[in-house]
Amino acid sequence: MTNLDELFSFTAADALAETESKKTNFSGNSEIYKPSIKDEKCKDEKYRALIRFIPFVYDNKVRTTIERWECFLRDVNGENGIYVVSPKTIGKSCPMRNLSYKLYTSDNAVDKENSKKINVYQQWYALIEVVKDVQHPEFEGKHFIYQFGKKIYDKIIEAQKGSEFKDAINPFDFWNARCFEINLSKGSQKMNGRDVTNYDACGFVEKSTPIHFGDGQTLEQTTESKTAFMEWLNNDAPKINNFQWKDWSVELTEKVNANLATYTSTYSAPASSQSTAQNILNEINETVSSPTPQPKVETPVKEVKSSTPDKNDADIDSWIDDILG
Numbered sequence: 001m002t003n004l005d006e007l008f009s010f011t012a013a014d015a016l017a018e019t020e021s022k023k024t025n026f027s028g029n030s031e032i033y034k035p036s037i038k039d040e041k042c043k044d045e046k047y048r049a050l051i052r053f054i055p056f057v058y059d060n061k062v063r064t065t066i067e068r069w070e071c072f073l074r075d076v077n078g079e080n081g082i083y084v085v086s087p088k089t090i091g092k093s094c095p096m097r098n099l100s101y102k103l104y105t106s107d108n109a110v111d112k113e114n115s116k117k118i119n120v121y122q123q124w125y126a127l128i129e130v131v132k133d134v135q136h137p138e139f140e141g142k143h144f145i146y147q148f149g150k151k152i153y154d155k156i157i158e159a160q161k162g163s164e165f166k167d168a169i170n171p172f173d174f175w176n177a178r179c180f181e182i183n184l185s186k187g188s189q190k191m192n193g194r195d196v197t198n199y200d201a202c203g204f205v206e207k208s209t210p211i212h213f214g215d216g217q218t219l220e221q222t223t224e225s226k227t228a229f230m231e232w233l234n235n236d237a238p239k240i241n242n243f244q245w246k247d248w249s250v251e252l253t254e255k256v257n258a259n260l261a262t263y264t265s266t267y268s269a270p271a272s273s274q275s276t277a278q279n280i281l282n283e284i285n286e287t288v289s290s291p292t293p294q295p296k297v298e299t300p301v302k303e304v305k306s307s308t309p310d311k312n313d314a315d316i317d318s319w320i321d322d323i324l325g
Contacts, residue, residue: 031144046184047184049135054213068125070120071084075259082256096256096260099118126240131209152199175210175221214228
C-alpha cells in the first residue's frame with residue numbers, strides 16, 4: 001500500500017540522490033519529446049521551449065529520471081540494424097563495447113575503421129509537461145517523455161547541487177518547481193561531418209509552476225488531489241516505467257551475437273546460429289586489449305545478469321571521451 005504522505009515529502013536532497021542513481025530499458029514510444037534544430041518547423045536553426053519536470057513513482061519510490069546506455073547495432077556491412085539497451089545500464093559487461101574497443105586497439109587499419117561503427121551512448125528519460133513550445137504550440141499543456149543526453153543531465157545535477165552563489169533547487173518538486181528552458185542552436189564545430197547542437201543557453205529559469213495533470217488539474221496538498229495524481233500516473237500518464245531495464249530475450253541476444261560476429265576475422269557467412277556467434281564472441285572477450293583479461297561472454301540472458309562489470313571499463317570510458325572530445 002503506497003504511503004502518500006511519504007511519497008509527497010520529496011525534498012531537494014531526495015531529488016538529487018535519485019537523479020544521480022544509476023538505476024535504469026527500451027520501449028518504442030510515440031510520446032517521446034526530443035527537440036532538435038533539424039525539426040522541420042525550426043526555421044532559424046534554433047529550438048526554444050519551456051518545460052516542467054514531473055517526478056514519477058516506481059516500486060513505491062519517487063523517481064526523477066531513467067538513465068541507460070543504448071546502441072543501434074548494425075552488422076559490418078551496415079545492414080540488419082537492431083536497437084539494443086546495453087547491459088552496461090545495470091553495470092554489467094557489454095559485448096558491443098568490448099568488441100568496439102578490441103577493434104580500436106587492433107594493429108589492423110580495417111579493424112580500427114570498423115570500431116567506429118559500434119557506438120554505445122548514454123541517454124536519459126524524464127516525465128515532463130510542455131509549458132511553452134515556439135515551434136510546436138500544439139504540444140503546450142501536454143505531457144511527454146523527454147529524451148536527452150549528458151549535457152542536459154549535467155545542468156539538472158548542477159541545479160540540484162547549487163554553488164557558493166546559487167541556492168540548490170529541486171526541479172522535481174511536486175508542488176511548485178522551476179521551469180527549464182530548452183534553447184538549442186547550431187554549434188560552431190562539426191563531429192564526424194555532422195552539425196553539433198549547442199546546449200549552452202539551456203537552463204532553469206525563475207518562472208515556476210505547479211504540476212498539471214489529467215485535464216489541466218493542479219496538484220494540491222490534499223489527500224484527494226494526491227490520490228488523483230497517483231491514478232493519473234498509473235493509468236493515463238506517458239508510460240515512462242516502460243523504460244526501466246529488462247533482460248535481453250534469447251531472440252535479441254542471438255541477433256546481437258550474429259551482428260557482432262561479422263566484425264571478426266574468423267567470421268564466414270552465414271553465421272546465423274546462436275552457437276557459432278557465441279563461440280566468436282567468446283574469442284572477442286578473451287582477446288580484448290586490457291591489463292586484466294576479460295571474462296568470457298556467458299550464454300544469452302546469463303551474460304546480462306552477470307554481476308561482474310567490464311574489467312577494462314575505465315580504459316574504454318577514457319577512449320570514448322577521447323573520441324567525443
